[in-house]
Amino acid sequence: MNNNISRIQNNVQDRNSEAWKKLCKYVEHVAQNELEIFAPGKYLGGELFAQIFTLPESIEKLKKVKKLILYGSRLKRIPPEIGQMESLQYFDPYTSYDLHWFPYEITKCKNLIDSRISTRVLYGNFKNRLQFPQLDHNPVRYEGATLKCSVCEKEISYEETNQFWITLRIGTDVVPLLANLCSQDCKTKLPTPPKGYVPYPHKGGADLKQPSYKEWEEANVVKFKLDDIKESIEKNKEVQPTLLQLIKKIWKK
DSSP: OOOOOOOOOOSOOOTTSHHHHHHHHHHHHHHHTTOSEEOHHHHHOHHHHTTOOSOOGGGGGOTTOOEEEOTTOOOOOOOGGGGGOTTOOEEEOTTOTTOOOEEGGGGGOTTOOEEOOOGGGSBTOTTTOBOOOOTTTSOOOOSSSEEEOTTTOOEEETTTOEEEEEEEEETTEEEEEEEEESSHHHHHTSOOOOTTSOOSOBOOSTTOOOOOHHHHHHHHOOOOOHHHHHHHHHHOTTSOHHHHHHHHHHHHO
16 A cells, blocks of 8 residues: 555646636637537647646536547646536546546536546555545645535535545546535435445545455456356357357466
8 A cells, every 4th residue: 555645736727827728718619619529638739738737617618528538638636517517428537647536526427438547546546545635634625715515516615615535436437536515414425435445435644444455356356267167158058159269268278
């Protein structure tokens, strides 16, 4: 387990830069033209895209976008407004190595079925169990004086919000999410994390005990004995020939 706990960085973006202004114009262009792909790296070019560390809150306008391409970005965070991208189907921030977590609101993208994420750099990932920052002493701050509860969307101040980490599946990946909650009732409405991860919402910190890799493996990896596979092949003659050949090839190895 990695015992180094990074601090949450706030105020990550220079909003007066040329890169930021051009990105905001791109968001408006995609929204107005109801485009289905949002790929800021391609639009901005490498030099300007490297200066982008978050996305504008105006991404909430991208109602028609189905593919969000953030490949190779230097993003450090994504705003909760991503939850309003109601048509989003594919989320690709692959090789964005500074993205260690995502906003809980991404779970509200009900059409999101596919993702490509560099999971090794995520807090709590089963491969290295990178530790979660302690939220009580290092809370996350977004742009603006208020925010909305991640569950009921009630507008609250930062003094009212109670922040928790929770690990859930989005698309085809299991990722750590940050939830801003207004009440205990909203906390109880959070889904149950998948097996092999911290099984409840938590505040992070060095004292947090995460499941071991072995515990994750026992909960998620199905193991078959070679004799069982051979027996199954013999019993199921109706199996498609190509699949049968593949299984036999694996068994012979």
